[in-house]
Amino acid sequence: MPISKRNRRGLLLLLCIAALISYTPRIIAAYSGQDKIQISFEELERIEEEIDEKREHKKFSKKKVWTSKFKVPPEAFDPNEYLAKDWLKLGLSKKQVDVVLNFSKRGLRSNEDLKKIFVISSELFSLIKDSTFYPEFNVKKEVVVFVEKEFIKVDINSADMDKLKSIPGIGDFYAKKIVEYRNELGGYIEKVQLLEIWKFDDEKYNQVIDKIVLSANEIQLININTCSIDDLKKHPYIDYKVANSIVKMRMANGDYSHIEDILESKLINRELFLKIRNYLKI
Numbered sequence: 001m002p003i004s005k006r007n008r009r010g011l012l013l014l015l016c017i018a019a020l021i022s023y024t025p026r027i028i029a030a031y032s033g034q035d036k037i038q039i040s041f042e043e044l045e046r047i048e049e050e051i052d053e054k055r056e057h058k059k060f061s062k063k064k065v066w067t068s069k070f071k072v073p074p075e076a077f078d079p080n081e082y083l084a085k086d087w088l089k090l091g092l093s094k095k096q097v098d099v100v101l102n103f104s105k106r107g108l109r110s111n112e113d114l115k116k117i118f119v120i121s122s123e124l125f126s127l128i129k130d131s132t133f134y135p136e137f138n139v140k141k142e143v144v145v146f147v148e149k150e151f152i153k154v155d156i157n158s159a160d161m162d163k164l165k166s167i168p169g170i171g172d173f174y175a176k177k178i179v180e181y182r183n184e185l186g187g188y189i190e191k192v193q194l195l196e197i198w199k200f201d202d203e204k205y206n207q208v209i210d211k212i213v214l215s216a217n218e219i220q221l222i223n224i225n226t227c228s229i230d231d232l233k234k235h236p237y238i239d240y241k242v243a244n245s246i247v248k249m250r251m252a253n254g255d256y257s258h259i260e261d262i263l264e265s266k267l268i269n270r271e272l273f274l275k276i277r278n279y280l281k282i
């Protein structure tokens with residue numbers, strides 16, 4: 001069907017409007033005078049430095065949050081005397097506290113020993129290291145001056161706590177432990193038995209060895225022909241099974257004629273016999 005002159009004019013007008021709409025944004029952009037964005041090399045370096053600083057700040061913030069669970073001790077303290085509740089307040093977990101207490105039972109001498117406990121992180125150690133002190137292991141430095149003076153040796157089988165504390169290096173703690181273990185044993189047979197006391201180590205032993213003596217007449221002996229199982233098992237070297245064996249053999253065979261007769265028990269070897277024979281009598 002042929003297009004009329006009127007329709008051709010309308011179509012032409014429509015095409016002109018479409019072209020105008022299409023090219024208008026380009027014309028506006030060409031005459032708008034917008035400046036091109038230019039960034040210099042120096043400006044680019046400054047932007048990179050700012051980005052690096054923000055990253056470092058972010059890392060520091062994360063680290064700060066992670067260590068915030070640890071607390072500074074409210075006052076100076078001896079790690080050997082710190083209780084579970086005290087360690088918990090510093091930020092350790094219950095399992096970590098159990099580990100620390102096991103180490104402190106053996107005796108912590110300095111911050112070097114404390115630092116070796118694997119559950120104490122470097123962050124916590126840095127918070128508490130300036131608040132610790134170790135009185136039991138520092139006292140020896142104060143008494144070295146008196147070594148040259150004439151000293152009357154102390155009988156550790158008869159001395160009371162005050163007399164024991166006159167020995168350089170022996171304070172309230174060790175004096176009490178020496179008396180308690182002496183009562184459990186029935187008296188000391190050899191000086192080396194002091195090393196069986198909790199926290200009494202070689203260093204402490206060498207410090208006092210030349211200042212003590214032993215009186216054999218102070219030893220409390222157990223009569224194996226009249227004692228009960230309870231009497232025997234109170235001794236640190238004799239457990240219930242050994243005590244029961246000694247009493248049962250006496251009940252079965254009659255009184256012992258010689259202390260060596262207890263070697264008939266399968267529970268008593270030569271080593272144990274040598275340890276307990278000086279505490280027995282018939």
